[in-house]
Every structure is written in structure tokens, then in C-alpha cells.
Amino acid sequence: MFSYCTDPSTLGGLTWLSCFLTTGVHLSFYLSFLKVLGLLAVTAPVALAFGFLGAMAARASFAPLSWLGKGYIAIVRGVPDIAFFLFFVIALDQLFEYTRHRILCPDWDQPVRQGNDFIVCQAAKLPLGSSPEWMHETYAFGLAVITFAIVFGAFAANVLFGAMRAVPRAQLETGEAYGMTQRQTFWRILVPQMWVFALPGLSNLWMVLIKATPLLFLLGIEDIVYWARELGGTKTSKFTSYPHGDWRMWYFLALLIFYLLMTKVSETLLGRLMARLTLGQATAGGEAQRKAA
Template identity: 80%
Template sequence: MFSYCADPDTLGTFRWFSCYLTNGVHWSFYLSFIKVLALLAVTAPVALSFGFAGAMAARSHFPPLSWLGKAYIAIVRGVPDIAFFLFFVIALDQGFEWIRHKVLCRDWTDPIRQGNDFLVCQAAKLPLGTAPEWVHETYGFFLAVITFSIVFGAFAANVLFGGMRAVPHAQLETAEAYGMNRRQTFWKILVPQMWVYALPGLSNLWMVLIKATPLLFLLGVEDIVYWARELGGTKTSKFTQYPHGDWRMWYFLFLLIFYLGMTRISELGLERLMRRLSHGQATSGGELLRKETTA
């Protein structure tokens, strides 16, 4: 990056580090932070909407829909995350390719499963074999978002389901007494009030989600933990201009600070959100706010 970096052996400590920390691999490392943040930014709302749909289905009055919602919550919550991540991504990918194969290559006669191999025609490959590497990486990222959303959506569904039931029944009865139908009661009375009950549970999920991002590497996305391990490992002078010993401890220390910083920022944000949601609610938090403003 800097002109004096051509021969790092001759540099002093400060300049050596300024070169070391700006070389190509380190940019990949910094980029992976953006990847993780992007994953969080995309996954959180998608998982929340999965959760909302799941909770709505679970409390539906139409039995098959209710069973579906409850089965989704029970199955995903019951299976270990790591098993889900290993199974789901391969299954999802093969599922997509199988569907495309059936649609795009109708005259294909060979079986798709040949021993251990999973074979679809070239046109059904996802992404296409000829696609550039960034398309493959984006596709992997997209699979990661879906998988994370399904897993965290199930937990969110359970939290929201509980939040919906925690809204005092008198509120709903009053709504009915005012002549609101079921739909109106749900959207105008229940949903605005349930968030305050669901938020503590949802904030836990958010924290777990932040810490679950290293699972990304299982899905083939190179995340911050992968790069910290790779960059911190011993490097001998034969293969790099910047040889060093086992520095993984320092890299992981940096990750620790990053994760703690994320946690702190999230706590502050969630606290503000809670305050906002409690406003005007018939809960102890809402009561406290009312007293503050009237006093």
C-alpha cells in the first residue's frame, strides 16, 4: 500500500506494522467485518418476519395452519444449530438444483444420484459453473441468510407467540366490545402491545445471533474468525514477506473487543427501544414513564 513496503525486512517496527496491516490478506480480513455486519443487518429483519409468520400461524384458529406453525417452532428449536447448519445448506442447495434440473433438463436420462455423487446438468448448476467467483460467494451468503433466518425465526416465533399471549386479555375483550372484528383486534390492539413483552426475549436472540456469526465458515463464507485464525497462524519467511510467530491470541483479542463493543452498542440501542415501546403501556415500565413525565 505504501511505497516503502517493497522490502519489509529493513523497516522499523511502526512502519513494518503499517505495511503488514495494510497488505492484501488484511484487507480481506477487514472486508469480512463488513460481511458479518451485513449478515446481521439482513438476517435480523428477515428472521423477525419468519418469527412473526410462525407465531401468527401457531395461534391461528385453522388447525392445519396452527400445526404447521407449532411444528416449525418445535422442530427447529429442537435440532442442534450446528447439525442444522451442516445439513440445511447442502440440502437447500441440492433442492434448488434438483428443481432447476427437472425444469431445465427434461431430456436428461442419467440418474441424479450416482453412488456418492450428486449430478445435475450443467444448466441447472447454481450458480452456473461458469459464473465468476463473486457470484458463488454471494450465493453462499444468501444461503447463510436463509439458514440463519429459519433457525432464529423459530426462536423468534416462540418469543412472539409468548408476547402475544402476555397481552392482557381484558384489552382484547374491550376491543371486541367496541365492535372490532378479529383482524382489527389483532393488528390494532394485540400487535402494538405485544412488543414490549417480546422485546427482552428478542434482545437475547439478537445477542445470540451476533455471537453465532462464526458459524458462517461452516457455510463456506470466510468470516472474521476464519481470517483471525488464518492471519494469526505462524508464518515462515519462505511464504510471506511478514514472518511472525503464533499471533492468534492477538487477533482473537481484537475479535473479543469487537464483539464486546457490538454487545455494548446493542444494549444501549435496545434500552432506548424498550423505553420507547413502554411509553403509554399498561405495564410497570409504562407506569414508571408516566410518573416521570407527570412529576
């Protein structure tokens, strides 16, 4: 990075450190923080959407749909997320490619499963074999987002399902009394009011999502934990200009601080959001706000 970094073995102290911390690998490490933040930013709304659909399905009056919603919530929640991640991404990838294969190569007469191999026609490959590396990385990122969203969507569905039931029955009855249809009461009365009941659960879910990011490496994303392990491990002078011993302790300490900071910031922001949502609601919190004002 810096001009004096050509021969690090002659450097000492802070100059050495400044060179060490700006090597290409370290830049990838810093980049992975952005990757994690990006993933969180994308996953949260997608998971919320999955959760919303799941909750709507679970409270549907059409029984099979309700079973589907409840089954999704119960099964995904019953399984440790780590077990899910270990086989789910490959399954999802194969599902996509198989679907494309059936559509794009209708006259393909080979079996898709040959022994252990999973083979689809070249045109069905995702991404295409000729695409550049960044496409592959984006695709892997997308798969990770979907996997996270499915897992956390089940938790979100559970929270939203509870929140929808927590909205006072009288509110809905008032809507009906005004001649609103069921659809109208749902969207105009229930949905706007349920958030205040859902927020405590959703904020905890967000905290959990933050702490689930170390599992990203299982999904093929080089996240902060992967790099911390890689960089912290013992390096001998043969393979790097910056040999050092086992420094994983320091790298993990940096991660610890990162996670604690994320938690603190999230707690503060969510606290404010809660205060905003409570405003004017028929809950104990809303009552307290009204009295204080």
C-alpha cells in the same frame, strides 16, 4: 500498500507494522467485519419475518397449521445450531437446484443421484457454471442468510408466540366490542401491542445472533474468525514477506473487543428502543414512565 513496503524484512517497529497491517490479506480481514455486519443487518429482519409466520402458524385455529408452527419451533430449537449448520446448507442448495432442475430440464432422463454424486442439468445450476465468482459468493451469502433465518426464526417465533399471549385479553375484547373482525383485532390491536412484550426476548436473540457469527465459516463464508485463525497462525519466511510466530492470541483479542463493543452498543440502543416502546403501554414500565413524567 505504502511505497516503502517493497522489502519488509529491512523494516522494523512501527513501519513494519504499518506495512503488515495493510497487506491484501489484512484488507480481506477488515472486509470480513463488514460482511459480518451486513449479514446481521440482513438476517435480523428475515429471521423476524420467519418468526412472525411461525408464531402466526402456531396460534392458528386450523390444527395442522398449528402443529406445523409448533413443530418448527420445537424441532429447530431442540437442536444445537452447530449441528444444523453442518449439513443444512448443502441440503438447502440441493433442494433449490433440484427444484430448478425439475422445472428447467423436464426432458432430462438421467437420475439426479448417481452413486454419491448429485447431478442436475447445467441450466439448473445455482449459480450458473459460467457466472463470475462474485455471483457464487453472493449465492453462498444468501444461503447463509436463509439458514440463519430459519434457525433464529424458530427462536423469534417462540418469543413472539409468547408475546402475543401476553397482550392483556381485555384489550382484544375491547376491539371485538367495537365490532372489529378477528383479522382487524389481530393487526390493529394485538400486533402493535405485542412488541413491548417481545422486545426483551428479541434483544437477547439479537445478542445470540451476534455471537453465532463465528459459525459462518461452516456455511462457507470467510468471516472474521476464519481470517483471525488464518492470519494469526505461524508464518514462515518461505511463504510470506512478513514471517511471525503464533499470534492468534492478539487476533482473538481484537475479536473479543469487537464483540464486546457490539454488545455494548446493542445494549444501549435496545435500552432506548425499550423506553420508546414502553411509552403509554399498560405495563409496570409504562406506569413508571408516566409517574416520572
